[in-house]
Amino acid sequence: LSLGGKMEQYFFLTDADELPGESLNSSGALSDVEVYFSGKTVLDNGIEISAKIEMEAENKNSGEVDEQYIDVKTAFGRLRVGETEGFNHNFSYETPYVAYEDDEIVGRVVPRRTSISVKEIMTFERFTGDAFQIGYESPTIAGFTVGANYFPTTTQGEDGFFDKSTIDNNAWEVSGAWEGRVRGGKVGLVGGYFDSQSRVGGNDGETAWNVSAQAEIGGFTVGGSFIRSTPDDELNSSTFGIATTYEIGPWGIGASYFRVRADAIPNAIIKDKIDQGKLEASYVLIRGIKLGMTGFIVGQEPAGGPEFNDMGLISSAILRF
Numbered sequence: 001l002s003l004g005g006k007m008e009q010y011f012f013l014t015d016a017d018e019l020p021g022e023s024l025n026s027s028g029a030l031s032d033v034e035v036y037f038s039g040k041t042v043l044d045n046g047i048e049i050s051a052k053i054e055m056e057a058e059n060k061n062s063g064e065v066d067e068q069y070i071d072v073k074t075a076f077g078r079l080r081v082g083e084t085e086g087f088n089h090n091f092s093y094e095t096p097y098v099a100y101e102d103d104e105i106v107g108r109v110v111p112r113r114t115s116i117s118v119k120e121i122m123t124f125e126r127f128t129g130d131a132f133q134i135g136y137e138s139p140t141i142a143g144f145t146v147g148a149n150y151f152p153t154t155t156q157g158e159d160g161f162f163d164k165s166t167i168d169n170n171a172w173e174v175s176g177a178w179e180g181r182v183r184g185g186k187v188g189l190v191g192g193y194f195d196s197q198s199r200v201g202g203n204d205g206e207t208a209w210n211v212s213a214q215a216e217i218g219g220f221t222v223g224g225s226f227i228r229s230t231p232d233d234e235l236n237s238s239t240f241g242i243a244t245t246y247e248i249g250p251w252g253i254g255a256s257y258f259r260v261r262a263d264a265i266p267n268a269i270i271k272d273k274i275d276q277g278k279l280e281a282s283y284v285l286i287r288g289i290k291l292g293m294t295g296f297i298v299g300q301e302p303a304g305g306p307e308f309n310d311m312g313l314i315s316s317a318i319l320r321f
Contacts, residue, residue: 001037001038003038004036005035005036005057005321008319009031010031010100010315011029011315012109012314013313014028014110014310014312016111017310030105030108030109031058036052036053037053037055038051038052049072050071050073051069051070052067066130067083076139077138078135078137079135079136082133083130083156084130085123086175087147088124088173091176092123092225094123094241095242096223096243096244096254096256098253098280099280100292100314100316106118106294106298110298110300111308112300114262114274114301116237116274118260121239121258121260122227124210128151128196144178146176149174151172152169153167153169153171154171165201168202169199170197171206173193175191177190184218185215185216188215189211191211191212194208195208198232203233208227208228209228211225212225221246226238234267235265237260237261238261241256241258241259243255243256251282252280253281254278254279254281256277256278257278258275259273259275260274264302274300277298279294279295280293288321290318291315292317294314294315295313296313297311298311
């Protein structure tokens with residue numbers, strides 16, 4: 001049995017374009033605090049059984065279960081049952097960064113001016129969150145791994161029977177990953193496909209695919225990812241991201257860019273747009289404690305509307321134990 005968790009504290013300064021009647025504060029703060037309870041045992045026949053519960057430990061979310069799942073690992077792969085994201089999230093190389101690990105932070109400190117939410121935007125977790133799932137991850141053979149997940153619904157916390165006329169349902173995903181060694185480092189490639197059914201009488205089902213790649217050589221890391229979503233309501237979207245980081249000793253620096261294009265109405269010619277760039281620096285005080293500073297600029301252009309340009313700084317203090 002073990003106890004772990006994380007504390008992520010952010011303070012930010014922003015210069016954001018305002019709408020008539022708005023009076024935006026130029027500073028603010030965010031926290032993300034969780035406590036993890038984990039357990040593991042190995043049976044006499046070599047089968048490993050482990051469990052993990054992640055609980056929110058801050059403000060209004062305190063005491064809520066964020067994730068909970070059981071893993072059964074054998075020579076034939078890993079079986080996972082519980083409420084957590086699918087293996088596509090674990091496999092994918094989201095654009096690398098050094099100051100913090102949740103890249104939606106910028107999207108949480110600037111006003112949202114379009115239909116686009118940038119939270120978990122590069123993986124299939126954006127469609128399912130931590131809904132209940134049954135998943136299988138194959139053993140790694142010659143650098144290749146395959147993972148598949150089935151979600152009865154895409155809503156977390158559903159108990160027993162549910163009405164298919166009220167929520168989308170029967171979602172599944174499959175992903176493949178390859179990782180290989182090169183002189184001085186390693187490279188990797190991931191691809192995945194996702195599908196969910198609309199609720200009866202609705203059009204909230206989803207089809208999507210994504211690819212990502214990353215190379216690590218010495219202290220340098222370069223990565224990029226792309227995801228294309230074609231939901232049943234025909235509000236299609238595509239997102240592309242690329243980043244590079246360099247880490248030497250306790251220091252790290254990085255730069256990243258991503259762009260999003262999404263239909264505000266079905267088959268739109270003019271789309272909602274987001275372009276975001278970041279520069280980052282980090283310093284590891286000791287193992288598990290990292291300080292960071294991020295400068296960003298975000299351009300948001302709603303379909304048929306004016307463009308909003310926001311910029312700012314985010315300081316971060318990350319503790320993981």
